[in-house]
Amino acid sequence: MKKKTNILLIYTGGTIGMVKDYETGALKVFDFDTLIERIPELNQLECNIDSISFENPIDSSNMNTSYWTAIATSIEENYERYDGFVVLHGSDTMSYTASALSYMLENLGKPVIFTGSQLPIGDLRTDAKENLITSIQIASLKKKGAPIIQEVCLYFEYKLYRANRTTKINAEHFEAFASLNYPSLVESGVHLIVNYENLWHSKRVKKFIVHKKMDDNVAILKLFPGLNKEVLQSILEAPNLKALVLETYGAGNASTDEWLVSKLKKAINNGLHIVNVTQCSGGGVILGQYETSVALQKMQIINGKDITTEAAITKLMYLLGSNVSHNSFKTIFETSLRGEMQ
Ligand code: ASP
Numbered sequence: 536m537k538k539k540t541n542i543l544l545i546y547t548g549g550t551i552g553m554v555k556d557y558e559t560g561a562l563k564v565f566d567f568d569t570l571i572e573r574i575p576e577l578n579q580l581e582c583n584i585d586s587i588s589f590e591n592p593i594d595s596s597n598m599n600t601s602y603w604t605a606i607a608t609s610i611e612e613n614y615e616r617y618d619g620f621v622v623l624h625g626s627d628t629m630s631y632t633a634s635a636l637s638y639m640l641e642n643l644g645k646p647v648i649f650t651g652s653q654l655p656i657g658d659l660r661t662d663a664k665e666n667l668i669t670s671i672q673i674a675s676l677k678k679k680g681a682p683i684i685q686e687v688c689l690y691f692e693y694k695l696y697r698a699n700r701t702t703k704i705n706a707e708h709f710e711a712f713a714s715l716n717y718p719s720l721v722e723s724g725v726h727l728i729v730n731y732e733n734l735w736h737s738k739r740v741k742k743f744i745v746h747k748k749m750d751d752n753v754a755i756l757k758l759f760p761g762l763n764k765e766v767l768q769s770i771l772e773a774p775n776l777k778a779l780v781l782e783t784y785g786a787g788n789a790s791t792d793e794w795l796v797s798k799l800k801k802a803i804n805n806g807l808h809i810v811n812v813t814q815c816s817g818g819g820v821i822l823g824q825y826e827t828s829v830a831l832q833k834m835q836i837i838n839g840k841d842i843t844t845e846a847a848i849t850k851l852m853y854l855l856g857s858n859v860s861h862n863s864f865k866t867i868f869e870t871s872l873r874g875e876m877q
Contacts, residue, residue, distance in 0.1 A: 539581060539582050539583050540581070540582040540583070540618045540619070540675040540677070541582065541583045541585070541616065541617045541618050542582050542583070542584050542585075542617060542618065542619050542620070542621060542671055542674050542675060543584075543585050543586070543587065543609075543613050543616075543617040543619075543620050543621070544584060544585070544586040544587070544620075544621050544622075544623060544671075545586070545587055545588075545606060545609050545610075545620060545621070545622045545623065546586060546587070546588040546589065546592060546623045547588075547589050547592060547593065547595070547602065547606065547622065547623060547624045547625075547632075548564045548589060548592030548593040548594060548595060548623075548624070548625055549564075549592075549594065549595050549623060549624050549625025549626065549627075549629075549651040549652075550562060550625060550626065550651060550652055550653065550654065550655055550663075551623050551625075551650075551651045551652040551655065551656055551663045551666075551667070552564055552592060552623065552655070552656065553655045554655060554657065562655065563594075564591075564592040564593065564594065573656050573657055574656065574664055574667065574668075576664065576668060577667075577668070577671070580668070580671055580672065580675075581675070582618075582671065582675045584671065585617075587609060587613075589602070589605070593625070594625055594627070595624055595625025595626070595627045595628040595629060595632070595651075596625070596627050596628065598625075598628045598631065598632055600635075600749040600751055600852065602632075603632060603635045603636065603639065603749060604639075604747045604749070606622060606632070606636060607636060607639045607640060607745050607746075607747055608745070608747065610636075610640065610647060610745070611745040614645070614743060617645070618645060618674070618675065618677070618682060619645055619646040619647075619648070619674030619675060619682060619684075620645065620646065620647045620648070620674065621648050621649075621650060621667070621670045621671055621674050622636075622647065622648070622649045622650070623650060623651060623667070624649050624650070624651050625651055626651045626652070626653065626691070626703055626711050626712075627703065629649055629651060629689060629701075629703065629712075630689065630698070630701045630702055630703055630712065630843070630845040631845045631848070631849060632649065633649040633687055633688075633689050633698030633699070633701070634698055634699040634701075634843070634845045634846040634849040634850075634875070635749065635849040635852065635853070636649075636687050636698070637686070637687040637697075637698050637699040637846075637873040637875065638699075638746065638849060638850060638853035638872065638873060639745060639746045639747065639749070639853065640687060640743070640745060640746075641743070641744040641745070641746060642737050642741040642742060642743050642744060643685060643686060643687065643737075643743060644682070644685050644737070644740070644743060645682050645684075645685060646673065646674045646676075646682055646683075646684035646685065646686070646688065647686075647687045647688070648670045648673060648674050648684070648687075648688045648689070648690050648695070649687070649688070649689045649690070649698060650666045650667060650670040650689070650690045650691060651663075651666065651691070652666050652667075653707075653708075653709055653711055662692065662709045665692075665693075665723075666690060666691060666692070669690060669693075669723050669727075670690040672727065673688075673690060673695055673721055673723075673727065676727070676729070683729060683734070684720070684721075684734065685734070685735065685736055685737070686698075686734070686735040686873070686874070687699070687873070688720060689701045689712060690721075691709075691710070691711055691712045692709045692710040692711065692712075693722060693723045693724070694712075694719045694721070694722055694723070695719060695720045695721035695722075695723075696712065696714040696717070696719055696720060697714065697717055697720060697733075697735065697874055697875075699843070699845075699846040699849075699873055699874070699875040700714040700716060700717040700843065700846070700874075700875065701713065701714045701843070701845070702714075702715075702816065702843050702844075702845060704816065713816065715816050715817030715818075716817060716818070716819065716841040716843075717733070717874075718730060718733050719733070720733050720734055735873065735874045746853065746856065746857060748856035748857070749849070749852040749853060749856045750777065750851075750852050750855035750856040751852060752775045752776055752777040752778070752855065753776070753777065753778045753779065753780070753848055753851045753852055753855070754770060754773065754776060754778075754779050754780070755779070755780045755782065755844060755848055756770055756779060756780070756781055756782065757782040757814055758781065758782060758783055758784060758789055758790075758814070760790075762795075764794055764798070767795065767798055768798060771798060771799075771802040771807065776807065777806075777807065777808065777851075777855055778807065778808035778809070778810070778851040778855060779802075779807060779808070779809045779810070780810050780812055780839070780844055780847045780848050780851065781799075781809050781810065781811055781812070781836070782812055782813070782814040782844060783811055783812070783813060783814065783820070783828070783831070784813070784814065784827075785813060785815060785818075785825075786813065786818065786819070786820060786821045786824050786825065786828070787811045787812075787813055787819075787820030787821060787822055787824075787828045787831065787838075787839075788825050788827035788828045789827060789828065789830075789831060790827070791826070791827055791830060796830045796834070799831070799834060799836070800830075800834040803834050803835060803836065806861065808837060808851065808864055808865070808868070809836050809837060810836070810837040810838075810839045810842075810847050810851065810868060811828075811831055811836045811837065811838060811839050812839035812842055812843075812844055812847050813839075814844075818841065819839070819840045819841030819842070819876075819877070820838055820839055820840055820841075822836075822838055835865065837864075837865050837868050837869060838869055839868075839876070840869070840876045840877045841876055841877050842875055842876040843875075846875040846876070850868060850872070850875065851868075854867060854868060
């Protein structure tokens with residue numbers, strides 16, 4: 536008899552498994568076994584599904600680096616036993632967690648698919664069932680005995696994306712995520728269409744390594760007209776701050792005011808890593824295209840190119856946690872490690 540594929544579901548929390556609190560009317564998490572019971576359709580899938588759950592499932596707004604390590608450790612401990620992993624996660628911070636995991640899981644040779652939903656699984660119009668069932672089907676896809684997907688992905692509303700290219704763009708629509716700088720990997724319609732040319736594969740078969748240290752001495756600053764000196768100064772001088780994602784305008788532009796330029800330059804000279812990313816949802820940084828980015832280019836700001844803010848902040852945490860040397864930091868950041876940038 537043909538051996539079935541083995542999939543591990545990792546439940547972290549999120550709307551997908553929430554119920555309404557009778558007293559307050561607010562959505563809160565409930566236990567995972569009940570969730571599985573609510574989807575008898577899972578029994579029809581051609582795979583064995585096991586599940587594990589966070590002891591106390593969370594709303595993903597409570598996500599932090601320790602939980603990322605816990606997810607990475609669950610995958611590491613079960614890596615040999617399963618053909619693929621589906622992580623159920625709240626949509627609010629899903630792009631951050633999934634981007635973080637893409638760095639933490641080096642030389643991944645199996646699918647790790649994040650999914651969740653906008654409505655709880657018990658809701659009549661829920662999007663949870665489709666998201667969960669199709670994620671499991673995609674995680675089970677194989678060609679010549681090898682998994683077709685070998686990277687960390689995010690599945691929502693009929694599309695599978697590279698996780699570290701995604702952003703949550705809508706708190707209302709079922710189509711909650713977008714990947715504006717990279718095309719989808721799989722589309723679900725009457726058939727599952729795999730866009731093979733977009734998939735990530737490690738060049739050579741290398742040993743799977745799990746990195747568990749993420750350094751959280753990082754910050755994000757979104758530029759806006761009217762940002763004042765004192766506020767900028769207090770962010771740049773925050774105790775222990777090692778790296779900053781600077782969300783600039785358009786193609787990586789910032790005000791040419793002398794005080795702004797000199798404060799950023801001084802911070803970089805003092806050892807702070809500053810990454811220039813665009814605050815636009817699509818497109819990226821092109822240093823030197825406008826006069827308003829020339830000073831940033833000259834001060835050796837790190838070019839975030841077309842990376843998302845979520846992938847940039849987690850990449851900083853990963854590189855700092857891996858003790859990358861100060862001199863090679865900029866070059867390594869500007870290199871695509873998991874397909875997160877051009
Ligand atoms: N607040 C929820 C969470 O992120 C929203 C969701 O699951 O979609 O956990």
